Amino acid sequence: MQILINEMKHWMIEAGERLKTALAQEVLEIDTKSSRTDLVTNLDKQTQEFLVERILAFDETANILAEENGKHALESLDGRVYVIDPIDGTMNFVLEGENFCIMVGIYDDGQPVLGFIYNVMKEEFLWGGPSIGVYLNQDRVKIPTIPSLSAGLIGMNCVMYAKNVYHMQEIGHRSMGVRMSGCAGVELAHMALGRRVAYISNLSPWDYAAGGAILAALGMKMSNLNGESLNFKDREYFLAAPAAIYDEILEIALNPEK
Amino acid sequence: MQILINEMKHWMIEAGERLKTALAQEVLEIDTKSSRTDLVTNLDKQTQEFLVERILAFDETANILAEENGKHALESLDGRVYVIDPIDGTMNFVLEGENFCIMVGIYDDGQPVLGFIYNVMKEEFLWGGPSIGVYLNQDRVKIPTIPSLSAGLIGMNCVMYAKNVYHMQEIGHRSMGVRMSGCAGVELAHMALGRRVAYISNLSPWDYAAGGAILAALGMKMSNLNGESLNFKDREYFLAAPAAIYDEILEIALNPEK
Numbered sequence: 214m215q216i217l218i219n220e221m222k223h224w225m226i227e228a229g230e231r232l233k234t235a236l237a238q239e240v241l242e243i244d245t246k247s248s249r250t251d252l253v254t255n256l257d258k259q260t261q262e263f264l265v266e267r268i269l270a271f272d273e274t275a276n277i278l279a280e281e282n283g284k285h286a287l288e289s290l291d292g293r294v295y296v297i298d299p300i301d302g303t304m305n306f307v308l309e310g311e312n313f314c315i316m317v318g319i320y321d322d323g324q325p326v327l328g329f330i331y332n333v334m335k336e337e338f339l340w341g342g343p344s345i346g347v348y349l350n351q352d353r354v355k356i357p358t359i360p361s362l363s364a365g366l367i368g369m370n371c372v373m374y375a376k377n378v379y380h381m382q383e384i385g386h387r388s389m390g391v392r393m394s395g396c397a398g399v400e401l402a403h404m405a406l407g408r409r410v411a412y413i414s415n416l417s418p419w420d421y422a423a424g425g426a427i428l429a430a431l432g433m434k435m436s437n438l439n440g441e442s443l444n445f446k447d448r449e450y451f452l453a454a455p456a457a458i459y460d461e462i463l464e465i466a467l468n469p470e471k
Numbered sequence: 472m473q474i475l476i477n478e479m480k481h482w483m484i485e486a487g488e489r490l491k492t493a494l495a496q497e498v499l500e501i502d503t504k505s506s507r508t509d510l511v512t513n514l515d516k517q518t519q520e521f522l523v524e525r526i527l528a529f530d531e532t533a534n535i536l537a538e539e540n541g542k543h544a545l546e547s548l549d550g551r552v553y554v555i556d557p558i559d560g561t562m563n564f565v566l567e568g569e570n571f572c573i574m575v576g577i578y579d580d581g582q583p584v585l586g587f588i589y590n591v592m593k594e595e596f597l598w599g600g601p602s603i604g605v606y607l608n609q610d611r612v613k614i615p616t617i618p619s620l621s622a623g624l625i626g627m628n629c630v631m632y633a634k635n636v637y638h639m640q641e642i643g644h645r646s647m648g649v650r651m652s653g654c655a656g657v658e659l660a661h662m663a664l665g666r667r668v669a670y671i672s673n674l675s676p677w678d679y680a681a682g683g684a685i686l687a688a689l690g691m692k693m694s695n696l697n698g699e700s701l702n703f704k705d706r707e708y709f710l711a712a713p714a715a716i717y718d719e720i721l722e723i724a725l726n727p728e729k
Binding site: 249250304305308309310311363365366371374375377382385386389390391392393394395403408 | 507508562563566567568569621623624629632633635640643644647648649650651652653661666
């Protein structure tokens with residue numbers, strides 16, 4: 214596993230260097246997908262191709278689930294699956310030039326093995342898994358100790374918050390404050406580092422696979438907003454939090470009285 | 472003016488080093504002010520005292536308006552006024568350990584002269600004013616060219632967005648996306664650097680004085696949400712945007728049809 218970890222970090226950092234160079238040279242080709250705010254760039258595609266190529270050269274039996282280029286569905290999660298988000302937070306990549314991540318999650322028969330979140334401009338590499346623990350660059354990450362929803366900041370999706378689905382405004386109100394970064398990787402890394410009490414959004418598998426493996430290693434829970442397992446297929450409402458806070462949030466989210 | 476600029480940067484960077492040290496040593500004393508989410512720390516107070524002391528040693532006639540320690544009101548804006556926010560984004564300082572700023576704005580008879588926003592953990596120092604232009608660290612900042620609301624990200628206050636005051640959800644919907652960082656300095660710096668199309672919040676003078684001087688130097692507009700001048704006294708609804716986009720947003724905000 215150590216060889217895989219070292220190689221993966223090496224590939225992702227190399228991919229990150231290419232993104233930095235492209236930003237500095239201002240050579241992005243920007244396109245839209247499902248809507249005017251669903252952006253994709255030539256760099257999303259190139260980064261994914263680069264990572265897929267490296268992974269297949271390393272492990273020719275790899276199953277790959279990824280955001281771009283028709284790899285967005287898998288028949289099953291059997292065997293080893295690599296879930297790739299070449300640029301998580303493409304909008305931020307284009308409009309901020311920061312707050313975007315390269316992410317890879319590795320699952321065996323649907324169980325988390327390793328997660329890698331590389332915040333390119335911050336040069337923060339968060340990685341780990343249930344059998345090895347979690348690391349930020351070279352330093353072991355301690356399990357965050359946030360006592361309750363009321364003690365921390367919560368990351369949320371802006372549309373869900375505006376529409377108040379699952380009482381999200383009440384959930385936000387009970388926290389110390391709502392944050393929206395526009396990047397699942399940024400938010401899930403914040404959670405691992407104790408900077409968020411929870412994260413609620415509307416995500417696809419490549420948005421949560423890497424973070425999910427890391428949060429599992431820290432004893433945190435994730436599911437859809439009905440408390441059901443994520444399906445690793447479609448975009449779904451998503452909740453991640455430390456176990457006690459997860460229960461506290463679901464109780465508000467599913468309360469029919471409100 | 473060059474001596475003042477150099478000194479101010481020097482003081483603010485020194486103050487920033489003390490904040491970094493305090494975060495590393497985990498020695499914060501945290502208190503609440505008006506509500507459970509209105510935090511203040513020993514470092515807010517110490518940082519303000521340090522800056523006030525340095526400013527008065529440099530300019531003994533200085534009028535000072537600042538967040539902590541009873542300096543939060545001035546009889547008038549006559550003469551030279553230094554407006555200090557010792558830690559903008561105290562919540563982030565405490566709970567994230569990043570995304571907070573030290574800010575100073577300098578005004579002569581109510582007119583902006585200089586603004587300084589120091590994002591401590593990013594070590595990004597944004598400074599300038601109408602007579603000298605704007606700089607990020609050593610580099611001149613170009614005037615951002617965002618053509619319309621629909622082309623950029625917008626920073627918003629979470630409570631105003633949830634309550635949909637002044638049609639804020641519609642304004643957010645017409646942008647490329649809503650961001651909430653919990654720090655006015657972070658958002659106003661993003662605006663100066665072209666990473667935001669606008670910022671709408673509920674702010675006190677120390678939250679907008681530094682950024683206001685910088686945005687004025689870039690030809691941008693700011694006011695309350697009725698299009699009236701900010702009063703530099705009370706907390707007010709706040710809008711800042713490039714001139715054309717400012718008009719576009721006010722038209723939505725003040726439209727009685729919606």
